[in-house]
Amino acid sequence: MNNLVEKMLQGDRRSTARIITLIENDAPEKREILKQIYPYTGRAHVVGITGSPGAGKSSLVDELTREIRGEGLKVGIIAVDPTSPFSGGALLGDRIRMQEHATDRGVFIRSMGTRGNLGGLAEATRDAIRVLDAFGCEVILVETVGVGQSELDIMHHADTTLVVLTPQAGDHIQTIKAGIMEIADIFVINKADLDGTGKMVTDIEAMLDMSTPASGWRPPVLTTIALDHRGIPELWATIKEHRAWRKDNRVETTKEKVRRELAEIIQHQLTHLINRDLDRHYQNLIERVAARQLDPYSAAMEVIKKSWKGGLMQ
Amino acid sequence: MARKIRVLIAKPGLDGHDRGARVIARALRDAGMEVIYTGLHQTPEQIVEAAIQEDVDVVGLSILSGAHMTLIPRVTQLLRENGADDILVIGGGTIPEDDIKALKEGGWVKELFTPGTPLEAIVEWIQANVKV
Numbered sequence: 085m086n087n088l089v090e091k092m093l094q095g096d097r098r099s100t101a102r103i104i105t106l107i108e109n110d111a112p113e114k115r116e117i118l119k120q121i122y123p124y125t126g127r128a129h130v131v132g133i134t135g136s137p138g139a140g141k142s143s144l145v146d147e148l149t150r151e152i153r154g155e156g157l158k159v160g161i162i163a164v165d166p167t168s169p170f171s172g173g174a175l176l177g178d179r180i181r182m183q184e185h186a187t188d189r190g191v192f193i194r195s196m197g198t199r200g201n202l203g204g205l206a207e208a209t210r211d212a213i214r215v216l217d218a219f220g221c222e223v224i225l226v227e228t229v230g231v232g233q234s235e236l237d238i239m240h241h242a243d244t245t246l247v248v249l250t251p252q253a254g255d256h257i258q259t260i261k262a263g264i265m266e267i268a269d270i271f272v273i274n275k276a277d278l279d280g281t282g283k284m285v286t287d288i289e290a291m292l293d294m295s296t297p298a299s300g301w302r303p304p305v306l307t308t309i310a311l312d313h314r315g316i317p318e319l320w321a322t323i324k325e326h327r328a329w330r331k332d333n334r335v336e337t338t339k340e341k342v343r344r345e346l347a348e349i350i351q352h353q354l355t356h357l358i359n360r361d362l363d364r365h366y367q368n369l370i371e372r373v374a375a376r377q378l379d380p381y382s383a384a385m386e387v388i389k390k391s392w393k394g395g396l397m398q
Numbered sequence: 399m400a401r402k403i404r405v406l407i408a409k410p411g412l413d414g415h416d417r418g419a420r421v422i423a424r425a426l427r428d429a430g431m432e433v434i435y436t437g438l439h440q441t442p443e444q445i446v447e448a449a450i451q452e453d454v455d456v457v458g459l460s461i462l463s464g465a466h467m468t469l470i471p472r473v474t475q476l477l478r479e480n481g482a483d484d485i486l487v488i489g490g491g492t493i494p495e496d497d498i499k500a501l502k503e504g505g506w507v508k509e510l511f512t513p514g515t516p517l518e519a520i521v522e523w524i525q526a527n528v529k530v
């Protein structure tokens with residue numbers, strides 16, 4: 085077994101951190117490591133926390149962690165912040181609000197940049213979740229600003245998704261981006277100390293009245309004040325309720341999840357191979373299409389026919 | 399393989415001067431690094447634990463309180479105790495020449511940068527000293 089994996093399974097934090105780095109960097113060891121840890125995963129409850137910038141996501145993660153630690157459960161936190169498209173660098177500041185737990189051995193916090201890799205972000209996050217799962221974290225909290233599609237895709241890997249809103253004007257219901265509402269299992273109106281909280285709750289409830297959830301779970305709308313722990317015990321209780329409901333109703337069975345993951349991995353791999361092969365072996369074909377001697381559909385079929393005989397299989 | 403340099407910028411002790419730390423954090427981000435900023439009033443224990451969990455290449459301590467002679471060795475010592483002394487420790491702030499000499503010669507810190515240091519010099523030092 086890989087030395088890092090062995091040490092991680094014995095509880096070594098440094099090895100755990102190293103493994104996440106290798107995954108983020110898409111290092112050559114990545115696949116072997118993920119293969120080895122897979123049998124140890126699938127136990128954690130993964131809670132996704134998304135919402136507009138500054139809504140109080142990190143503060144909520146911090147307060148939830150305190151609540152969960154009160155029950156003695158080990159907590160993993162993954163905090164995703166945007167990578168600058170200009171420099172490729174990132175300023176990861178979510179930890180500032182989580183320092184209370186910095187030296188608690190029952191809490192492992194990791195910050196990740198989005199690194200601008202389309203789709204790859206959700207993949208790296210999913211794999212980092214697996215690492216913390218194998219490390220023994222019983223609850224994993226994943227914070228991300230729900231601005232891009234790939235950031236929302238992360239939520240496919242959560243068992244329970246919280247959408248965090250605030251009573252402030254910018255968050256008004258009509259202005260909330262489509263896509264973010266659909267993924268909520270629980271709505272959290274944070275900063276309930278501010279004006280407009282009641283109206284916000286009413287608006288969301290009205291919206292929920294108009295859409296019958298296919299699953300049978302109507303997302304509860306909770307209010308919190310992260311700054312003084314108000315509403316946090318209720319929030320944790322509701323997360324547990326959702327977990328129990330999922331179990332009873334077998335929503336999105338493991339099989340469906342696995343199917344989606346396989347499709348993702350295969351698509352990823354195929355895209356990579358197609359691009360490689362087009363560059364390497366099909367320059368001639370590309371030229372013929374460019375010269376209008378061949379139409380693109382016929383050219384594509386030609387590539388597919390040849391490739392499935394072995395070329396694409398590698 | 400897409401490796402990125404990861405740096406923890408931390409303010410140990412009771413020192414509230416965070417301008418320098420923020421300026422450095424932004425400069426390193428703009429140079430393509432991933433910077434984890436943990437805010438004010440960190441204990442050495444918190445800093446070392448964050449450095450390990452975040453798997454950083456560099457810990458950068460910003461100290462303008464005069465407490466550098468105790469805080470910097472403490473962080474380095476804790477890193478050693480945790481088997482993480484391959485992480486480079488650097489720092490900056492109002493630190494007198496004599497203390498810089500003592501801290502470097504004692505092996506407590508790789509490099510220190512005093513007020514007025516151009517940001518490019520700091521970026522270049524990190525790029526030159528972290529093995530990518």
Ligand code: B12
Nearest residue numbers: 413414415416417418458459460464490491512513514515
């Ligand atoms: C601005 C300032 C303040 C502001 C701070 C605002 C803020 N949020 O940061 C305010 C007014 C709040 C303040 C308060 C105080 N201050 Co004051 N302050 C300064 C001043 C004038 C400039 C500091 C600054 O921001 N510089 C700009 C930044 C960009 O530079 P820098 O931090 O030095 O960073 C550079 C390098 O040092 C280095 N660097 C710094 N950190 C890091 C980290 C890494 C990893 C790296 C690689 C490099 C690096 O790179 C940077 C770029 O070159 C200095 C005097 C001075 N000339 O330094 C006094 C100074 C630091 N303050 C001082 C004092 C005494 C105080 C107070 C105690 C005053 C009082 N009696 O109330 C309080 C304490 C505040 C507190 N809670 O800690 C003394 C400290 C003396 C000492 N070291 O023993 C100084 C030196 C003034 C003096 N000559 O007496 N202060």
Ligand SMILES: Nc1nc2c(ncn2[C@@H]2O[C@H](COP(=O)(O)OP(=O)(O)OP(=O)(O)O)[C@@H](O)[C@H]2O)c(=O)[nH]1
Nearest residue numbers: 137138139140141142143274275276308309310311
């Ligand atoms: N009034 C009020 N302010 C709050 C509350 N919760 C958090 N805040 C403040 O809101 C600001 C942002 O909080 P964060 O927890 O960093 O929010 P975030 O959503 O993680 O922010 P990003 O990660 O930057 O998107 C901070 O200044 C918090 O102190 C609350 O319940 N009430």
Ligand SMILES: [Mg+2]
Nearest residue numbers: 141142178227
């Ligand atoms: Mg945050």
